[in-house]
Amino acid sequence: MALVFFNTLTRKKEAFHPLSPSEVKLYTCGPTVYDFAHIGNFRTYLFEDILRRWLNTSNYNVTQVMNITDVDDKTIRRSTEKGISLNEYTHDYINFFFEDLLSLKIEPAEFYPRATEYIPDMVQIITHLLEKKIAYKGEDSSIYYDVSKFPDYGKLANIEVAELKSGARVSHDEYDKEEASDFALWKTYDREDGDVFWETPLGKGRPGWHIECSAMSMKHLGPHFDIHTGGVDNIFPHHQNEIAQSEAYTGEKFVNYWLHAEHLIVDGKKMSKSLGNFYTVRDIFKKGFSPLGLRYFYVSSHYRNKLNFTFQGLQAAESSVHRIKDFVLRLKSAHGNPYPDLPEALSKAYQEFKEGMDDDLNTPRAVASVHELMNLLNPVLEEKEISREQAQEVIQFFLYTDKTLGLNLDELLEESLIPEEIERLISEREKARKNKDYRKSDEIRKTLQEKRFVIEDTPSGPRVKRI
RNA sequence: GGCGACGUAGCCAAGUGGUAAGGCAGAGGUCUGCAAAACCUUUAUGCGGCGGUUCAAAUCCGCCCGUCGCCUCCA
Numbered sequence: 059m060a061l062v063f064f065n066t067l068t069r070k071k072e073a074f075h076p077l078s079p080s081e082v083k084l085y086t087c088g089p090t091v092y093d094f095a096h097i098g099n100f101r102t103y104l105f106e107d108i109l110r111r112w113l114n115t116s117n118y119n120v121t122q123v124m125n126i127t128d129v130d131d132k133t134i135r136r137s138t139e140k141g142i143s144l145n146e147y148t149h150d151y152i153n154f155f156f157e158d159l160l161s162l163k164i165e166p167a168e169f170y171p172r173a174t175e176y177i178p179d180m181v182q183i184i185t186h187l188l189e190k191k192i193a194y195k196g197e198d199s200s201i202y203y204d205v206s207k208f209p210d211y212g213k214l215a216n217i218e219v220a221e222l223k224s225g226a227r228v229s230h231d232e233y234d235k236e237e238a239s240d241f242a243l244w245k246t247y248d249r250e251d252g253d254v255f256w257e258t259p260l261g262k263g264r265p266g267w268h269i270e271c272s273a274m275s276m277k278h279l280g281p282h283f284d285i286h287t288g289g290v291d292n293i294f295p296h297h298q299n300e301i302a303q304s305e306a307y308t309g310e311k312f313v314n315y316w317l318h319a320e321h322l323i324v325d326g327k328k329m330s331k332s333l334g335n336f337y338t339v340r341d342i343f344k345k346g347f348s349p350l351g352l353r354y355f356y357v358s359s360h361y362r363n364k365l366n367f368t369f370q371g372l373q374a375a376e377s378s379v380h381r382i383k384d385f386v387l388r389l390k391s392a393h394g395n396p397y398p399d400l401p402e403a404l405s406k407a408y409q410e411f412k413e414g415m416d417d418d419l420n421t422p423r424a425v426a427s428v429h430e431l432m433n434l435l436n437p438v439l440e441e442k443e444i445s446r447e448q449a450q451e452v453i454q455f456f457l458y459t460d461k462t463l464g465l466n467l468d469e470l471l472e473e474s475l476i477p478e479e480i481e482r483l484i485s486e487r488e489k490a491r492k493n494k495d496y497r498k499s500d501e502i503r504k505t506l507q508e509k510r511f512v513i514e515d516t517p518s519g520p521r522v523k524r525i
Numbered sequence: 526g527g528c529g530a531c532g533u534a535g536c537c538a539a540g541u542g543g544u545a546a547g548g549c550a551g552a553g554g555u556c557u558g559c560a561a562a563a564c565c566u567u568u569a570u571g572c573g574g575c576g577g578u579u580c581a582a583a584u585c586c587g588c589c590c591g592u593c594g595c596c597u598c599c600a
Binding site: 087368 | 548549564599
């Protein structure tokens with residue numbers, strides 16, 4: 059089976075065909091850097107990482123852009139409150155964001171454009187839209203997009219614009235635009251903006267939110283590209299508006315596949331600071347959970363289903379990661395007789411992993427194939443009925459799956475090399491144990507623990523692990 | 526009010542017509558000087574409820590119940 063994605067645009071699973079046979083152009087909506095990103099944000103970024111990794115594994119060359127929104131109402135307000143410049147303020151949160159990406163082993167995108175660095179590109183698009191009479195200047199001198207000029211407006215979210223206009227939450231009085239459903243491309247300068255403004259042919263002001271993504275995506279990926287992703291909350295209005303702006307500007311189709319990640323909820327409820335169920339990834343690590351555990355937790359659910367975060371669930375993920383790591387280390391020291399059924403089991407595992415991933419990134423299915431193989435081989439390993447060469451083949455399978463799952467198994471295998479000094483202590487301890495000198499053996503175990511190695515005695519001798 | 530998603534074991538989660546994957550937790554066991562870890566066995570006559578279609582339904586249809594999301598700048 060070939061790779062299929064659920065496309066929000068058609069609300070169907072579609073076979074994936076990039077515009078250019080081996081290249082994929084991918085735009086992923088990134089953070090607004092007004093605060094630390096939370097575990098819900100990272101669910102989406104992790105989904106995008108899995109997407110990127112699977113495309114790579116499927117032999118596509120991926121060019122990924124992730125924008126950084128470093129100017130908006132919140133960043134301006136908070137930097138003003140703190141009494142520092144917008145740049146100073148966002149600088150820190152950009153760094154924190156990259157640290158968090160790194161800790162979760164999210165592979166870097168090719169480009170991380172910042173909104174403030176693309177003002178001229180936005181101005182160019184807006185100017186063109188004004189010339190085409192698709193945009194207009196409102197009573198407050200801000201520039202708005204006239205959605206009635208875009209026939210398919212609302213299609214992405216399956217929303218009728220006619221109903222929008224009478225929507226309960228929209229009050230006409232508050233706006234200087236002609237229709238409540240129109241949206242801002244350029245916001246004219248307001249006192250509250252402080253020293254955040256750009257003098258442009260459009261007037262003194264700052265960009266609206268949606269326009270940055272149109273400008274930055276098209277700049278790096280061209281007017282028409284393959285995949286655009288984000289959280290479900292971005293479907294409307296953000297992504298709809300991007301389509302309207304971009305297609306009106308270029309006259310051609312903007313994006314072929316729109317993929318959206320469902321939200322993470324906490325204890326069955328929307329995460330919010332007032333409920334006390336709001337966590338950043340840093341909060342999670344402070345509680346003693348590992349980045350890989352959190353990664354596995356995200357992967358254990360399909361990206362289009364709501365994911366209910368609980369500490370019990372996270373603990374389960376941690377346990378699963380341990381089990382996988384342990385299995386891989388066991389494989390490393392395997393040396394027995396060849397296991398005749400291995401080739402069949404392995405090819406089945408490869409096939410099921412691939413089928414799961416190809417089916418709209420069904421990670422729970424893919425992960426199950428890994429566990430099934432472990433369930434089959436653990437008893438085999440117990441009986442030493444697998445050869446060193448075969449164990450290597452199984453390790454290759456795990457490394458293959460790990461290119462997508464990202465549990466750092468390659469590093470684990472490298473680290474599993476035990477320094478000579480440690481080996482010496484282990485054999486010394488074994489000697490003491492044989493002589494029933496348990497005081498000495500326990501002492502050595504303690505010493506090893508201080509050097510961050512843990513000993514596990516098994517019928518076939520001691521095993522050592524790094525902690 | 527409009528649009529939409531979801532409801533499978535104690536918890537998490539696959540499965541969209543052929544008789545319930547997988548994980549965690551629990552229970553029992555193996556191993557062990559102790560410890561820790563690991564490994565093995567085991568856990569849903571049933572998939573929110575009630576009807577219907579069918580030889581066959583978690584899967585299709587209808588109604589109901591429940592949870593949640595979006596509906597103008599929240600991933």
